[in-house]
Amino acid sequence: MRVDCFTIFPEAIEDYLRWSVLGRAIDAEVLEVKAHDLRSWAIDARGTLDDTPFGGGAGMVLKPEPLFAALEADTGRQGPVLYLSPAGRPFSQSDARRLAEGPGFSMICGRYEGVDQRVLDELVDEELSVGDAVVAGGELPALMVLEAVARLVPGVLGNGESADEESYSNGLLEYPQYTKPASFRGLEVPEVLRSGNHGAVAAWRRAQSLQRTLERRPDLIAQRGGLSAEEAKILEKFGELEPPASAD
Numbered sequence: 001m002r003v004d005c006f007t008i009f010p011e012a013i014e015d016y017l018r019w020s021v022l023g024r025a026i027d028a029e030v031l032e033v034k035a036h037d038l039r040s041w042a043i044d045a046r047g048t049l050d051d052t053p054f055g056g057g058a059g060m061v062l063k064p065e066p067l068f069a070a071l072e073a074d075t076g077r078q079g080p081v082l083y084l085s086p087a088g089r090p091f092s093q094s095d096a097r098r099l100a101e102g103p104g105f106s107m108i109c110g111r112y113e114g115v116d117q118r119v120l121d122e123l124v125d126e127e128l129s130v131g132d133a134v135v136a137g138g139e140l141p142a143l144m145v146l147e148a149v150a151r152l153v154p155g156v157l158g159n160g161e162s163a164d165e166e167s168y169s170n171g172l173l174e175y176p177q178y179t180k181p182a183s184f185r186g187l188e189v190p191e192v193l194r195s196g197n198h199g200a201v202a203a204w205r206r207a208q209s210l211q212r213t214l215e216r217r218p219d220l221i222a223q224r225g226g227l228s229a230e231e232a233k234i235l236e237k238f239g240e241l242e243p244p245a246s247a248d
Contacts, residue, residue, distance in 0.1 A: 002104035010035035059113035088127030100152035109138030207238030
């Protein structure tokens with residue numbers, strides 16, 4: 001997979017990759033990430049990339065000329081162009097899975113008050129948001145999208161099952177995790193996890209995942225059409241909440 005990031009701070013992307021699992025994937029040639037410095041396509045010798053907004057207002061806007069030149073250059077990029085913005089559609093695990101199945105994608109990291117609308121109209125395929133909050137630039141959101149997608153690419157994670165069992169992978173939040181020691185300051189690891197009964201462990205984890213999702217993200221349960229009859233039985237047997245009516 002190849003991912004291209006267009007940014008005024010390429011070092012922010014490159015530095016993070018040095019310290020993450022993605023860096024090992026790059027070394028193993030499973031993943032390729034290119035951080036393109038938008039200043040390479042600046043419109044003058046001073047490296048101008050932004051200007052004041054038409055109609056007035058605070059802040060600066062990234063100009064269209066450098067972004068059009070950068071995206072139209074023959075950089076070898078592949079797949080859709082994404083723009084990270086608070087005004088975008090919420091990024092989800094299903095988006096990560098979809099992007100992970102393709103050959104790659106590009107991301108534009110905005111700054112200041114954003115980018116000229118003509119860039120979004122003509123060059124961008126999708127606007128995505130990583131949360132209902134505003135940050136100074138698109139580099140951190142881009143890294144979040146990059147990691148969420150890349151870790152689903154075969155060979156990036158050491159254990160392929162890790163990505164399958166995590167939160168949102170099946171529309172639910174992940175179950176609680178424990179490690180040694182079994183007893184710490186009077187706090188005990190649940191007996192079922194120490195039983196060696198793999199079927200019971202799987203059922204307990206499923207119930208905990210359902211219970212945690214009901215408590216914290218009931219909207220995810222609603223998106224799945226509610227609980228199935230089987231899930232209600234598992235939750236009743238292994239969970240700690242009174243299960244709601246099933247969808248069946």
